[in-house]
Amino acid sequence: MRIALDRLSRSFDGREVLHSMDFDDEVSTLAIIGPSGGGKSTLLRIIGGLLVPSGGELSIDGRLVLFNERDLVPYRAGLGYVFQAGGLFHHLNARENIALPLRVVHGLSAEAATARAEELLARLGLAAEGDKKPVQLSGGMQQRIAIARAIAPGPQLLLLDEPTSALDPEYTSEVLDLIGALKAEGMRFIVVTHELGFARHACEKLAFLYEGSIWEYGPSEQLFQNPQTPELERFLSKLLEWRV
């Protein structure tokens, strides 16, 4: 899937957090890393159609994304989005969280939507949790169900915004394993993450976002082995400082 950014920018209250960003490449699995406040989530929310850029353009496979509500609703429906935490609908059980958008947005019958939800829950080893509300589930389970909801309609692209940042370490790996398994099935995704091991080994490409610009971009392994800028080098060494 070709993603192109053309002088894309975004300001909040007069403060620019994304500076005239240019990008044009085929994306299958991409990790966005970088220090907090670098604009990672802002960029992902714009690509996900959840945030309107202040300037510039975004195109997917050569088609310009029009940032008005009428065009954005079907655009968002074609993507899967996973939030850092709390993205599941509080008042619905796990099964309904997956099934409701399938019925309402994608026009599936009630039976088909429920069957699809059950199928995904079973695949994730969560068949017994279908009746539970999010608050009754562990953080790791919640995130896996959020991923199940995102992939249920078969989106062209999955966007994950720090999907493991709010999790205990023991749950982090179960979520990352799931994303890895989806990749093996050909799922395309962009993930904002601080899990450098995952970024390096599970994502083909890596983008290093720093102070609102793409500082470095390229194949993950290459960036890890040969950071071209002192900023990336410093960032990597800082995060890897206490590694066992």
Place this chain on the structure above:
Amino acid sequence: MAPITGRVPPLRAALNYLAVCVLVILVFWASLSIINVSLDFGFVARYATRIGDGFVLTVLISVCSMVASLVLGAVVAAGKSTRILPLRYACDLYVRVIRGTPLIMQIYLFFYIIGTAWGVDNRLVAGVMILSFFEGAYVAEILRGSLLSINETQIEAARSVGFTRVQTVRYIIGPQMVARTLPALTGQFASIIKDSSLLSLIAVIEITQTLREISATNFQLFEACLLMGALYLVLTLPIMLISSYFEKRLDYAS
């Protein structure tokens, strides 16, 4: 003694509750005998029709006011977050003035000044209007509070799965707001029932006014008060139970 954590076993809860009730009644009984008062509820049968009518009117006023104050409260809650500034400030002023002044003052001012000036001379209609106007300010705050308490991520998640604005309200914000407001709104309904007693001041013959009139002729003020309390509890206790049922039933938000 160690604090009681978690659920108290039902039997133990019931027995303790009963003990407290008995204690309260005993203290009251003792007080009555100290001041040498013996109660005689013989008048209840004599005035049964009037008491019944008053009771029905209290229920009627309360139900009408509940509906009207819900509508008014919803409009004001929406008005308080509108971009049209005069409207927003009007809603803000309304909530502040109504919540900041006693109902008794509002009843007198509305009925004798505004009501007289604009020809609202039906006491029942005026009563329902005043009460709705009063309770609407509280309902508005309940609704606004629960709207503000809805997590931003819930709305963002609804957009991310492809819901339109209307679908987001219908499937996500609506149900979550109902869950959050129902306990408070049922509680507010209990308040409306009690507050309706003040309409006796403009001679609306609801249950309070009925019993006041009866006790003015037979001088059995204590009995009238006790009966009044019992009749209000008949209405408010079940509502409080429903409120706490909703609270437990819909408690899922983290």
